[in-house]
Amino acid sequence: MLLAWLRRLHPGNFRGRLTLWFGLLSLTTLLIVGLYVGRIASLELAEFGGRTLHISARSAADLLASNLSERDREIRLLRESLVFANGDLHNPEIGRMLTVRQQTHDEYAWIGVVDLHGTVLQAPKDLLVGNKIGHWPWYQAALKGPYTGDVHEAQLLAEQFPQRAAKEPMRFIDFAAPILDAQGRVRGVLGAQAHWDWVIDMAEAATTQNATQRQLEMLIADVNGNILYPFHHTGSLQLPKPVQPDKPYEILRWNDDRDYLTSIAEVQAKTSTPLGWRIVLRQPLDDAVRPLRTLHRELEIFGLVVAFVFAFIAYRLATRVSQPIEQLARAVRDVERRDRLPVYPDEHKQINEIRQLSASIQSMTGALLRHEKELKTLNASLEQQVHERTEALSIANQELERLATVDGLTGVHNRRHFDARIKEAFQLLGRSERGFGLLLLDIDHFKSINDRHGHQAGDEVLRRLGQLLTQSTRVTDFVARYGGEEFVVLLPECTDPNEGSAVAEKIRAAVAATDFPEVGQVTASVGLSLARKDDASAEAVVTRADQALYEAKAQGRNRVVAR
Known part of the structure; x- marks a missing residue:
C-alpha cells in the first residue's frame, strides 16, 4: 500500500x-x-542576558571600589591625628584607638604602629608587638608615602587566625601611611592588613543572586589578567584579552578551551596605589544559548x-x-x-x-x-x-542608577555621587573661575549615641540630620553623606567666606535646636573651606574642610571653623 x-x-x-x-x-x-x-x-x-551579566559585574566592582577607597582613606586620615603627629607612639591611648578601629571594621586582621626601626609598637591585643617587620614590602613603601598593597600571603599573620579552607592559604591586602611630625618628617608607619575574605564576601554578595541557576562564575583578576579568586584557578587560568574592550559583554575563548559569555568590570578604587583589579562574570556559552x-x-x-x-x-x-x-x-x-x-x-x-x-x-x-x-x-x-x-x-x-547615587539610610546623595559633583565643580572653577564652598560636618559624640541608645536610634539621628540638611540649604546646594556620621554640603558659586559661614551656622543652629527622637539634643561640628585657584585638585578643598572640622572638634565641638 x-x-x-x-x-x-x-x-x-x-x-x-x-x-x-x-x-x-x-x-x-x-x-x-x-x-x-x-x-x-x-x-x-x-542582549538581555549579556546586559544582565554586565550589571551584576558592575555592581560588584562599584561595591568593592567604594569599600577599598574607604579603607585607604581611613588609614590616611587616622595617621594625621594629633596623637600620632605630636604624641608618644608608645602612648596606650594609641592602642585603645586602634582597638576601637578594629572592632568597628572587622575586616581588619591587624592594625598597628611601627617605628623607624621596623619594630611593631602598638596593635590590638598586642598582636605582633615587638616583632621586626622592617623588611615587609608595605612597610618599606609606606616610608615614602601612603600605600595600598595587592593581595598576598602572610605566614606570620596567618598563624594567628583559623584557616577558612583546607587547601587555600590565608591572604591579605595592605593599607599603610607614614606618620609625620609637625615638620613633615617621618616618625613611624601606620599599617593595616585586611582579610582577603572581606573582598571575596563583598564581590560574592553582589553577584550570587540566581548565579547557580544560570551557571555563572565570578572571578577577580589583577592588572595583568592573573586570576586572584577563586583560588583553584590561580596560576592555571588567565583572563583573555577582550576583542571589543568598549562592549559591556562578549563571547571569549578562555585558556581552558571553552567559550564563555563574559563581562569584565574594572574596580575603579581611589586608593593610594592603583590596584587594577577587575570583576569578571562568565557563563558557559552552552548554558547561555x-x-x-x-x-x-x-x-x-x-x-x-x-x-x-x-x-x-x-x-x-x-x-x-x-x-x-x-x-x-x-x-x-x-x-x-x-x-x-x-x-x-x-x-x-x-x-x-x-x-x-x-x-x-x-x-x-x-x-x-x-x-x-x-x-x-x-x-x-x-x-x-x-x-x-x-x-x-x-x-x-x-533603580540601579538611583541606588548608585543615593545613600540608602538617609535618602541624600552618597559619597560616589559627591565625588563626581565636586570634580565637576573643580573643573568649572578652572574654566570659568566660578568658585564653590564645601561644608564637612560631623555629629558630636555619635559613638556615645550608638552605645547609649542603640544603633537604630543612631540611624534615626542620621536620617533626621539628612532631612535637616536638605531643609536648611538652597535648592542649588548639594547634600551628601560622606561616610559614617559625616555629611558634606557643596555650595556652588560660593566665594564669600561670610556667606559660607552663614550657611554653616544656620545648619549648626538647626541641629542644636532639633529634638531628636529617643536621643534628645544633638550637636554637630562644621568645617568650612572655599575653593582656591591655586588648589591642585578638589581633594585639597576636602582636606582643608576636614582639617577645619578637626579644629572645630578640638575647640569644644558644636561650632563652625573655616580654613
Missing part, C-alpha cells in the same frame, strides 16, 4: 507535482517566518509537522482533481489504441469536480491565512515578551 501511494506521488504526474509543490511551499514559508522570528528572539534574549537552541528546535519541529499536514491535504485534493483528468487520459489512449471504446468523464461530474476544486483551494487558502495569523500572533506575543523584558531591564537600570 505504501509503495502504491509513493508511485502515485511520482513527480512526473499531476498528483505528485501538486503534492510536492504545496508541501515545499508551506515548508519554505514556515522556515522563513520561523527563522525571522527566531532571529529576533535570539538577538533580544542574547540553551534557551535559543530550544526555541530554534521547537520552531523547526513545528514547521515540519505543519508541512507534513499541508502535504497530506494537498495529496487528497490532487487525488480528487486528477481522477477526471486521468480518466480522460485513459480515454485518449483507448482512442489511440482503438482496442476498446473510450469512456469519457461524465460532464456533470466534471463541472462538479471543478466546483469542488475551487472550494478546496479556497479552503486551503483559508487554512494558510489562519496559520499565518497564528504565526503573527506568536510573533506579536514574542515581541510583547521582549518589550516587557526590555522595559523591566530599563526599570532595573534606573
